[in-house]
Amino acid sequence: MTTAADPAEAAGDPVEQAKDVIEYCYEQGWTDGLPVVPATSRGVGAFLATTPRGAEEIIGTAPHLGRSITVAQAAANAIMAGCKPDYFPLVLAAWEAVNLERSARGAWQSTSGPSPLIVVNGPVRSRLEINCEGGVFGPGFRANATIARAIGLIVRNGYGIRPHELEQATQGLPGRWSVCLGENEEASPWEPFSVAGGLEPGVDAVSAVLIRTCEYVDNRGTDDPVAVLTDFADTLARMGAYLGGGHSSGGLVLGPEHAQLFGRHGYGRADVQRWLFEHAVRDRADLAAAGKGDGPVGDPAQAGTPFPMMPSARDIPILVAGAGNAAISMVFRPFGWAPWSGRSVPVAWSRAPSGA
Amino acid sequence: MFDSIIDPTLGPAADAQRAPATLADRPDSLSGLRLGLLANTKRNAEQFLDQVGRVLTEQHGVRAVVARKKPDITNTAPEPILDDLRAGCDVVVVGVGDCGSCSASAVADGIILEQSGVPAVVVCTDAFTASADAMARVRGVPGYHYLTVPHPMANLTPGGVRDKAAAAVPEIVAMLTSGAMAAAS
Numbered sequence: 001m002t003t004a005a006d007p008a009e010a011a012g013d014p015v016e017q018a019k020d021v022i023e024y025c026y027e028q029g030w031t032d033g034l035p036v037v038p039a040t041s042r043g044v045g046a047f048l049a050t051t052p053r054g055a056e057e058i059i060g061t062a063p064h065l066g067r068s069i070t071v072a073q074a075a076a077n078a079i080m081a082g083c084k085p086d087y088f089p090l091v092l093a094a095w096e097a098v099n100l101e102r103s104a105r106g107a108w109q110s111t112s113g114p115s116p117l118i119v120v121n122g123p124v125r126s127r128l129e130i131n132c133e134g135g136v137f138g139p140g141f142r143a144n145a146t147i148a149r150a151i152g153l154i155v156r157n158g159y160g161i162r163p164h165e166l167e168q169a170t171q172g173l174p175g176r177w178s179v180c181l182g183e184n185e186e187a188s189p190w191e192p193f194s195v196a197g198g199l200e201p202g203v204d205a206v207s208a209v210l211i212r213t214c215e216y217v218d219n220r221g222t223d224d225p226v227a228v229l230t231d232f233a234d235t236l237a238r239m240g241a242y243l244g245g246g247h248s249s250g251g252l253v254l255g256p257e258h259a260q261l262f263g264r265h266g267y268g269r270a271d272v273q274r275w276l277f278e279h280a281v282r283d284r285a286d287l288a289a290a291g292k293g294d295g296p297v298g299d300p301a302q303a304g305t306p307f308p309m310m311p312s313a314r315d316i317p318i319l320v321a322g323a324g325n326a327a328i329s330m331v332f333r334p335f336g337w338a339p340w341s342g343r344s345v346p347v348a349w350s351r352a353p354s355g356a
Numbered sequence: 357m358f359d360s361i362i363d364p365t366l367g368p369a370a371d372a373q374r375a376p377a378t379l380a381d382r383p384d385s386l387s388g389l390r391l392g393l394l395a396n397t398k399r400n401a402e403q404f405l406d407q408v409g410r411v412l413t414e415q416h417g418v419r420a421v422v423a424r425k426k427p428d429i430t431n432t433a434p435e436p437i438l439d440d441l442r443a444g445c446d447v448v449v450v451g452v453g454d455c456g457s458c459s460a461s462a463v464a465d466g467i468i469l470e471q472s473g474v475p476a477v478v479v480c481t482d483a484f485t486a487s488a489d490a491m492a493r494v495r496g497v498p499g500y501h502y503l504t505v506p507h508p509m510a511n512l513t514p515g516g517v518r519d520k521a522a523a524a525v526p527e528i529v530a531m532l533t534s535g536a537m538a539a540a541s
Contacts, residue, residue: 020357020358021358021361024357024358024361025361028363030363030364030365038358038361039361039362039364040360040361040362041360041362043362044362056368058368063431063432064430064431064432064460064461064464065491065494066371066494067367067371068367068368068371069367070367070368073364073366073367076362076363076364077364080364105428105430105431106428106429106430106456106457109430109456109457109460109487110455110456110457111455111456153364157364157365158364158365158367160365160494164486165486165487165489165490166456166460166487166490166491166494167456168455168456168457168459168484168486168487169456
């Protein structure tokens, strides 16, 4: 090993060349701030081989920007994000799931700066080593990190929506373009999230919700389901998340301990949703005191009744992920006024994946 | 040197670069003209434009006002609304771009009207010039001149909206009539 900085020697060193490639990609404006893996036609070919979809098939359009996105272009961005070829059908399914969200249309340019929460169900979780357990919000797991990142690069490079230009997030959120988690189906007392999304159990599936943030609920001192629900309802009903005009929004990524507590006491997912809808309420006077008393909050016909902060029981998406080592869960905040699409997307393979 | 790297920004061949847009000729004055107001759904946008319309009618001889509201802050106005404005107006004021999506789409609406031969002024708050400029480049008019008003708009009282509209009127008149908005090269 030589340590001398001999320029001629360095120029022939493949490691130095790799660094130069990374710098080249930065200079083109193609990255999200982190290094990217360069995409080549050979690499794109390997990705395209995993999907039955055609290379030139259009998978997204932004008419106001005059831009469309092809499958091959998505593959290039997935390579850059660090995906393996076998992740690509999940990237395509995640992209489709994101675009089922009615709020996705204006999301990427919005001051709200939302990000997809991507959920994977089915046997593919173990085949591709998608983390469902400890530290599920990341980082540390290639599939989780790179599938989520690929979606962000597709938006940036495919639509040309870049920060401080067409992308106008006021603050964005921690973890933007980095949240992809496997549901911990094995630790859940209920049917998989993708079954709530309309698919059969055991199907490889991706679901997505655009979110504005996550906030934890730590409640490990009680075995009373109503006490835990009361804690969730308080966070769900927080006024700051309410934009005015309609209702607030919320969903839960339950840690296995909380989910199993509900299961032990006979609560189904729908029971939890119903309880939370009925109890995640605020006094209209509180909202008015915070400058949020217009619209439905100020409806004279409803004066004196509690204001429901959630749109409906079924519009509180609930899934289970994380480790079964503490009674911790996460409340997430769907973006906009439109509820989750309620539709999960089956993953389409051209061949059985070979594994990670 | 790195010719084998695929450019991830290249979409389908159909997404060709737009040709540079041409802007509309300006009238000498607004006297006797029909004014269009194209609002979005943002808070205070319609109130701002209505006030602009009132002042232009009372003080600058506008003879008719056609007000339309587009339903979507991200996309350009639907064709039926654009057709109404093309058919029924001599000049149009578009606004108010005070969010990430709607600032860009307001600029796009203004440029579409200009390309139809209708002079337009787009009003954005000064927090969104980067987004407005980016859309102007996308639409083939880099450097497109729009009107900025101080941010924010959404929290103004009715009186505050009236004052802001009144303050903007001289520049709106100048931009609709001066002929200074030649297409950028």
